[in-house]
Amino acid sequence: MKIKTTYTTTDVHVAGEAYRIMKEAPLGYYQSLQEVNEQFPIIYEQEMKLLLNEPRGFAGLNGCLVVPPFKSGVDAAVVFFNHTGTVPMQYGGIVAVITALLESGQLKAKPSAEYNIETVSGVVTVWATIKDDEVKVVSLKSGPCKVVKNHVPISYLDLQTEVTFVQADHLYAIFDKVGLPFDMEIENLPEINQWGKKVIEALGEESHDFNRIILLDHSQLSSGRIKTVTFRPDRYIVRSPGFGTLAACGSYLLENGDIYSGRQIENEGIFNARLAGELFKKNECDYSFSFSARGFITGIQTYVLDPTDPLSEGFLLK
Structure with a gap:
């Protein structure tokens, strides 16, 4: 050698x-x-x-x-x-x-x-x-995060849903999991991947800009927990629950009145890893968050x- x-x-x-x-x-x-x-x-x-x-x-x-x-x-x-x-x-x-x-x-x-x-x-x-x-x-x-567009209708093949765009460290397209026929568990990865593929095609068909796609399950929000899967445009699933994902979802939930300032939320990824954060500051339409994690x-x-x-x-x- x-x-x-x-x-x-x-x-x-x-x-x-x-x-x-x-x-x-x-x-x-x-x-x-x-x-x-x-x-x-x-x-x-x-x-x-x-x-x-x-x-x-x-x-x-x-x-x-x-x-x-x-x-x-x-x-x-x-x-x-x-x-x-x-x-x-x-x-x-x-x-x-x-x-x-x-x-x-x-x-x-x-x-x-x-x-x-x-x-x-x-x-x-x-x-x-x-x-x-x-x-x-x-x-x-975090830096400032902002909801750019809220509840934008998406219609593509049999997909009839809404998306919210949030600017954080990336431009995130957030979809609510409500109504989808699968749980966000590792054993359902084939169905989750198929959903991600269809959504990426739908956003491309309607010429929406985005850097990341989030599938958000906030059914356990009363316990301070959410669950997410984040896709890159190439359909690669981000392995971490994601600081940016957590900030984007926090902005989305705050904007919709689902959580209040100072409430800590924990984001769990599909691989059971978790990240915690809470609203740190609000300036007009911008939100900032504090995170804690371990490497x-x-x-x-x-x-x-x-x-x-x-x-x-x-x-x-x-």
Whole structure:
């Protein structure tokens, strides 16, 4: 085996969503994190393919590049990326990064438990509770979320329903599960996938913009619980209950008067992972939420690039 390049990464999952954190970046001089973000798809093209594509990665894997901060008073700077390029914000990525930095000793614990992470979307403040050298919980706040369109009728084949569009970290299309003939359980995944396929086709047929689709079951809302399945446009199911999903659903429920300010809700995904959040602030039509979650380090790996490998750029199966 010939070794051309090596990268050591830390893998962390947050409520089932996987993040691969790299700290060894190609050398270069940048004046701002925005410049790193803009140049990333070109300068880090090899790293994106090497670390996220199969056989080393998979279609749902998220990437985090940690670099020294550019702003004063900041503990670390992060660029988030996926298989196609950079992503402005990943709340789960923030939890993953602060967990990896603190538990590896690369970031010293503070008595205040408050840390600032620089992103292209701004500086994010998080609070990390540490016990027995483990990060037990990370708390953070969302950006503004807004209901864009409410109760938009959808008619496609035998599908007669309504959708609500909410702008959070993505533009979410939210569908109420009421009336659907299946429960949101893993054994019903074939039916859920078929529903997702039809809804994606319906939104495309009617030229609706969206980045994510949410199927929401709020039948247990009186107990402070909801259940969701979130689809990407390529029909891939997001593994985590999702910070953005929780914020979008919270905005939807608040807008409809189904919950009130300060009420904590817990979102359960189809794989039984859970995330908790509550309304933090309301400004006119915008909502902000506070979240709490925990990250778990799943491995520390060294990946190599063999120039003779015929699959050096990897592949993706979805």
